[in-house]
Amino acid sequence: MRKVIQVSLLVATVVFYSCTQTEMKKESKTQEKLNYPVAHKVDTVDKYFGVEVPDPYRWMENDTTKEVADWVKKQNELTFGYLEKIPFRDSIKARLTELWDFEKESAPFKRGGKYFYYRNDGLQNQSILYVKDSLNGEAKVFIDPNKLSDDGTVSLAGMGFSTDGKKMAYSIARGGSDWNEIFVKDVETGELLSDHIEWVKFSSIAWFKDGFFYSRYDKPVEGKELSNKNEYHKIYYHVIGDSQSEDKLVFENPDVPLRTYYSMVTEDEKYLVIYESGTTHGNALLFKELDKGIDSELYTVVEEFTHEFSVIGNIGTDFYIKTNLDAPRYKLVKLNLDDITKPEWEDVIPQNENVLGSCGVMGGKLFVSYMKDAHSVASVFDLDGKKLYDVELPGIGSLGSVSGKTDESEVFYSFSSFTIPSCVYRYDIETNQSEKIFEPSIDIDLSQYETKQVFYKSKDGTEIPMFICYKKGIELNGDNPTLLYGYGGFNISLTP
Numbered sequence: 085m086r087k088v089i090q091v092s093l094l095v096a097t098v099v100f101y102s103c104t105q106t107e108m109k110k111e112s113k114t115q116e117k118l119n120y121p122v123a124h125k126v127d128t129v130d131k132y133f134g135v136e137v138p139d140p141y142r143w144m145e146n147d148t149t150k151e152v153a154d155w156v157k158k159q160n161e162l163t164f165g166y167l168e169k170i171p172f173r174d175s176i177k178a179r180l181t182e183l184w185d186f187e188k189e190s191a192p193f194k195r196g197g198k199y200f201y202y203r204n205d206g207l208q209n210q211s212i213l214y215v216k217d218s219l220n221g222e223a224k225v226f227i228d229p230n231k232l233s234d235d236g237t238v239s240l241a242g243m244g245f246s247t248d249g250k251k252m253a254y255s256i257a258r259g260g261s262d263w264n265e266i267f268v269k270d271v272e273t274g275e276l277l278s279d280h281i282e283w284v285k286f287s288s289i290a291w292f293k294d295g296f297f298y299s300r301y302d303k304p305v306e307g308k309e310l311s312n313k314n315e316y317h318k319i320y321y322h323v324i325g326d327s328q329s330e331d332k333l334v335f336e337n338p339d340v341p342l343r344t345y346y347s348m349v350t351e352d353e354k355y356l357v358i359y360e361s362g363t364t365h366g367n368a369l370l371f372k373e374l375d376k377g378i379d380s381e382l383y384t385v386v387e388e389f390t391h392e393f394s395v396i397g398n399i400g401t402d403f404y405i406k407t408n409l410d411a412p413r414y415k416l417v418k419l420n421l422d423d424i425t426k427p428e429w430e431d432v433i434p435q436n437e438n439v440l441g442s443c444g445v446m447g448g449k450l451f452v453s454y455m456k457d458a459h460s461v462a463s464v465f466d467l468d469g470k471k472l473y474d475v476e477l478p479g480i481g482s483l484g485s486v487s488g489k490t491d492e493s494e495v496f497y498s499f500s501s502f503t504i505p506s507c508v509y510r511y512d513i514e515t516n517q518s519e520k521i522f523e524p525s526i527d528i529d530l531s532q533y534e535t536k537q538v539f540y541k542s543k544d545g546t547e548i549p550m551f552i553c554y555k556k557g558i559e560l561n562g563d564n565p566t567l568l569y570g571y572g573g574f575n576i577s578l579t580p
Contacts, residue, residue: 118166121158181207186526191496191508192219193487196249196271200226201508209236215271219510219521226274232256244289244296245271247353251324253279253289253296262286263309266298268324281328286317290349290356292374295323297334297347297356315341319358321378334378335370349374350398351490355421357395358382364389369405371424385419385427397445397490399467404432404445414440416450416469432469446488446495447513451475453483457537457549458577460499464513473516478504480537480551481580488513496521501580502535502553532556535580551580 125140144152167173185206192201199219202211210229216222232238241264243254252271255264266281266289287299299319304312319335322328335358337343346359354375360368369386372378386393391409396416398404403419416433433440438454438461449472450465460483462475477483481501488495493514500506508522534556539547558564571578 118162120162121155123155183526183528186505186524188506188524189508189522191485191487191498192216193496194489194492194494195245195252198249198271210239213240226271227254227269229256233258242287242289244291246291246296247351251277251291253291255284255287255289261310266322277324279322279324279326281322281331285314286344286346288346288348290347292321292349292353292356292378295321295326297321297349299345299347314344317344319345319347332378335382348395350395352398352400355398359393360389362389366391367393369393369395371421373424383424385421385424396443399445399448399490402467404443404450404467406440406443411435413438416440416443416452432467433465442483442486444486444488445490447493448491449513451486451488451495451513453486455577455579457539458551458579459537460579462497464516475511475516476518478507480535502551503530503533505530 123141123144126143128139128142130137130139143149144155146152187206188204188211190202190211192199194200197217199216199221201214201216203214203223204211208230212225212229213227214223215226216224227240229238229240230236232240237259239257239260241255241257243252245252250271251268253266253268255266257264262285264284264287266279266284268277268279269275270277281298281300283303284298284300288297290297297319299317301312301314301317316336316338318333320331321334322331334347334356335345337345337360340362342363344361346361348357348359349355350357354373356372356374356378358370358372360370366389367386368384368389370382370384372382373380391407393409394406396404396406401421403421405417405419406414407417408414409417411434413435415431415435418430418432420428420430422428433450433452436454438456441453441455441460443450443452445467448467450467450469451462452465453460453462459480460477462477462483464472464475466472478499479501481499481504484498484500484506486495486497493512495511495513496508497511498506498508505524505526507520507524509518510521511518532555533553535551535553538550538552540550542548552560554560554564569578
């Protein structure tokens with residue numbers, strides 16, 4: 085198979101000490117010679133930039149042939165035949181199932197004065213969306229994706245809330261399909277309204293006044309719903325209570341049929357932002373002044389598709405945008421649209437030695453996270469890019485979801501590490517204080533384990549971080565059974 089592999093800026097290698105010497109010796113005695121099915125080679129060679137690259141297994145790419153099906157069947161018979169003979173396989177599965185059976189919660193997000201969050205009681209196939217009137221109030225089920233179908237194959241794909249928080253539109257996916265359907269729910273009563281939007285794909289739900297923007301393709305020919313070419317993506321505006329046939333076409337670009345369009349509306353409902361993406365890496369940015377109506381002129385602010393631009397928030401006509409333009413590790417810039425025909429740009433937080441991660445305009449400040457040596461760090465800046473303070477995280481680990489409002493000091497984030505299960509914190513961006521509001525109860529004494537980070541130099545001198553997780557008291561002398569795992573492709577780092 086052909087694969088393009090890129091070297092990551094940061095590669096985290098995770099080491100876990102597992103199994104016992106006795107178990108390994110017992111397993112080695114049960115090992116038998118494995119007779120793998122023959123995968124014949126073909127004489128296929130491609131030339132890339134003057135270099136000949138053999139691809140002897142090209143025939144496997146045609147996965148609908150009987151030849152490939154027979155090979156896969158034999159490979160599966162060999163693999164599962166071996167795995168089923170492992171004597172302690174069932175006990176490992178039982179213990180892992182037991183350990184994974186604990187409650188999990190996401191960081192909450194606030195809409196219309198209510199708090200929404202996901203919760204899983206342990207082994208549910210899909211987490212349930214709950215709502216509370218206050219942070220310490222009674223939790224009520226708002227949407228249970230497990231009950232969207234009898235067989236559990238329908239999932240919650242996305243959502244968007246009206247500005248006042250009284251209505252919520254959500255999209256579902258059936259059987260893992262990219263095709264989505266949108267429904268609308270009354271937040272206070274839980275009533276499902278009559279709205280039903282079909283043939284939605286690669287779309288947000290961006291509320292504005294009494295409706296929302298969404299993206300869709302034309303209805304495909306019957307029988308070709310799963311094979312039809314994705315062409316002529318369009319943005320529509322739907323008014324609550326109308327049928328889909330009444331929805332207004334807001335944007336399309338028939339001259340470039342393969343591009344996709346994603347919309348967002350700013351918190352103040354003054355701007356529609358459209359992300360235009362092609363087949364390359366990067367996106368264009370288009371803006372519409374909504375106080376002039378949804379039919380008002382659309383302005384292209386970023387035209388090229390050479391870099392990424394992501395709007396994280398705005399204060400009036402000042403937009404804060406995360407980009408990798410002249411900054412491969414990303415930076416934060418400010419776009420001023422006092423005159424939308426003459427946009428002005430300036431750097432707010434320049435690129436530094438760490439990789440810029442999630443960030444947002446929260447409480448009138450900038451909450452910014454970075455990846456440093458394959459783990460998370462976070463800081464708060466003022467709107468001009470002056471660093472105010474670092475956020476004290478619980479240790480070396482990973483920030484999960486972060487949520488907050490532009491004009492409220494209350495921020496929520498989740499955090500986990502190799503020895504800390506995912507916990508949820510409430511953070512006051514004014515006082516720089518965090519408070520743990522959720523910690524799961526698990527059946528393991530994590531105080532017996534520790535993690536340390538070490539560094540090794542690669543061939544070109546780059547320092548590669550590695551995490552070692554082990555039971556306290558173990559001598560790290562190279563003689564311990566070890567599970568070693570590393571990955572370095574597609575700019576993906578393995579984080580705690």
